[in-house]
Amino acid sequence: MSENPTPPILSLVKIGSDEFPRYRIVKGDALRNPVYWNCESETWTENEIEATVYADMNQALWDQHDLLMESVSDSPCHRYVAPLRIELYGKKPHLAQFQEWLERAIRIVVNTPDFGYGPDGAVGLIVAHFGELVEEE
Template identity: 50%
Template sequence: MSKEIPMITLIKKGSKAFPRYVLAKADEFKNAVFWNGTTWSDESEAILFDDVNKALWTHHDLLMETLSDRPCHQYVVPVYVEIYGDKPKLNDLRAWLEKAVRIVVESPKHGTGPNETFGVVLLDAERTQSV
């Protein structure tokens, strides 16, 4: 377990009408550095994401790189979605879930995981099915 786990932050930029996002973390001197698509650099070189989902998947990929040498234990936590009205097409529901649902983990308040572990919560909207 050699790699230190970075606390990567999604920062909202732009305006309400045209939101944009950058990814940042602190370097070894606690200075902010920003993801430019290849490495961490100053803010002027940061990738400016126009799609929050793309930014979040990039965040996830960067985080997973630092966790790759650790054992992984997966759990399934049922979450039920109730849709009232006409039944939507499954692909439309999946697309909506991918865009609309955000799962918040209050790491500053409760830690990154039980017993010094690091928990990653992932919504797999593609596996959504009717019950």
């Protein structure tokens, strides 16, 4: 038996319009049969109409993250920190304003179709904690 978890195939699907984007969390199986996440009942449903429709992409991404974490929670976790330097040129904003902008603007994309979820069958999750942002002296 492999000690590596098998994560679900989760996707964030954009619905709505460009002006009013909305999102659903979808899980597919090996045959790509979709089921949709309902966050109120905390269940997957085959009925797309019963799925939660998110107006806030960040909330949808956090819920997707939580669902992925549930699938790997029984596996050992090894944590690493990779520094990320952010340089801002121009007028200095308030730290809270900058944190809010980072939360909304930054997207870290992992190319799982080409490289898998992690090395040697492990599952890598990347989380940016912009709430811990500090200014370098």
